[in-house]
Amino acid sequence: MTADDERENSPGGYGTPEDDQGFYASYESKEILGSGLASTVRRCIEKGSGASFAVKIVDVSTEKQSDKDARRLYEETISEVKILRQLAGHPSIIAIHDFFETPSFLFTVFEMAPKGELFDQLNATVTLTEKKAKRLMKQLFEGVKYMHENRIVHRDLKLENILCIDDERIVISDFGFAMILPDEKLLKDLCGTPGYLAPETLRCQMYEDAKGYGLEVDQWALGVILYTFLAGYAPFYHRRQLMMMRLIQEGRFEFRREQWDSITSECKELVSLLLTVDVAKRITAAEALRHPWMAGVGEAVVIEQRKTRKSDKRRLFRHAIIWVRFFIRLSNYRKFSQVIDRDAVKKRPFRDREIRHEAESAMFCVYGHWVNRGFHYSRDMLFANAPRPKHKREATVQSG
Template sequence: MAKEEDDDNLPDKDAAKEFYAKYEPKEIIGRGISSTVRRCIEKETGHEFAAKIIDLSQESQDGVDTHIMRDATRQEIQILRMVAGHPYIIELQDVFESETFIFLVFELCKNGELFDYLTSVVTLSEKKTRYIMRQVLEGVRHVHSKNIVHRDLKPENILLDDQLNVKITDFGFAKVLNDGEKLFELCGTPGYLAPETLKANMFEDAPGYGKEVDIWACGVIMFTLLVGCPPFWHRKQMVMLRNIMEGRYSFTSPEWADISEDPKDLIRRLLVVEPSERIDVHESLMHPFFNTVAIKSGGFNARAKIRLAFVVVRAAVRLRRLPHTSARAVALVDALRDPYTMRALRKVIDGCAFRVYGHWVKKGEGQNRAALFENMPKTELKSLYVSNLSR
């Protein structure tokens, strides 16, 4: 294996002889508080995988109980094996455990996190959102069929493979539920927490929560995919949590003017404060948003083909006679007054912001591009917009 500048961080090979005998670790592709993820090659087949190397040494944990970490990792492995075999859930290939390290070998998802993909494209079309959300919900349905709740669904925990297919990952907070069991621990990511999760932590008489919290998280993810920012985000976390508790969000931003009614209706049904009234995963997949019209094959019909060709030619001629919308000049006074409300400018503004910052503020915290400009004077903002428009 070629030496890298960070190879000193690799664990002692004597601690996991089986892993090193079977796999050849390559470059680092991810880091966690106590883990490193490396691309690795299976020596016998040449296939690529992702190896998550969890460090259980006392020196690296800063007071964290390594026994608890080991038990939590074993529980995650058990759950991963319970949900294995589904096309939209990450596949655990191998496990190697030593006294100080645990090696988890997963399938490699070369397109990385859905979060990073969304950052690069700003927003997804309804068609692409339908494609992603159908797979997410299919994966969640499989997880729930095993009486497991994920508890931390978010774009960072959804990977994309070579064909941009979904792979739900990170089952560290997942829990197997007994019949009728309710949970009370506060875990997950603030912007994706369901109201009942917050209530279970705040009120002694709260009834707890169950698998419905994953459905709420799917609603937050779907909202975010369509317009590029989550529904409940606020720079003051207490305000954000209050908005979640009250289910306070809106479709009034300029981006929503271009979104049809079906996805809005599904989001309304996913983001219902009362979990007993929230749509379940089966009903979600049957929603009109996911309905597609199948084209039946009825053999070759020459007359129909010719008629269709005439219609296409006629439509093309008419389109050429129409003034092209992109050729219309944008009034400078309108662009200065409120550029973000103008559909033609939104992608330009978002694209510039993403190129400057490279991310949405901070992963898992304020995932809202609007926050990037909150502390800039209006005169400075206008100068930025005008300079970008003139390019």
């Protein structure tokens, strides 16, 4: 069946005359990339340019849902479009290309994300190097900084809502829960995913006199993301959700030796500053970009060079040669044979990083979700209440 045939036979007004004057007049609908309860994401081709995009089609009819749910979906989609147009042009935020509205469906056209969700990329690698994590976090910090400068809070930052445009560029997507906050206004409604919820969000659900929450919830979510990048598991996960909520409210997490011994102290400090319960002390995205861990070796060298007098240039050159030799030897470290105690590996095989990565990657490929390995490795419940169906894991663009 062709796309046109499917459109004509689809229920809920998919082939109504007004569609021909809107989305379908300008785009050719292609295969399904992902789907949600009331939305479908398809690849589409712009007829005028031949360029590929992704269109999220949201069903706002009342044939399969209540008037209340249809109205909520309509308002969320319109709000998302408004916010994305306000944030248009930033490289770390998904670009909206077009929008069409009919009585039954809303069509939002986005840039394509061929590499899929960052969640899937992490599944394939288990953890990231500090260098890679730093490049990704820089983009996320810059995107959140721009959002907050415009008084926009995302409220649902997570790995599934970060899309990979290519091997280097990532973008923040899914602004369905995002809101524009007037000055001094705080929110109290519960939005987001359990593993990413900030303590102040949970307090609003437990205490009637809770103050509320604001832009800072996004910084907390970034802390969860950075921790997960480097550890391979969530900082506050527990099988019992009530216990997990308690860990979050207390900000109780740890840098376990097996995963964090090789991570720099500057990185651990930044994670701790992001996962700070006291909102007033929690570091902002703008401050995180100026943190020593984000500045990196290259910037520090430039600053130091500016301070160096001309008479010290020869000494600096000699030191540079020594550092180059050191890094060359360091890069070849993995090529050297390592002595491994066979008995120790039998008792604790996951203590070896390479063995752990290979085993966990294989388990994910076989079972389609992370197999539980004790308290800290319940990866099947990492950021959602249940493993996602296969067709959703394979979605390569923003999915409702």
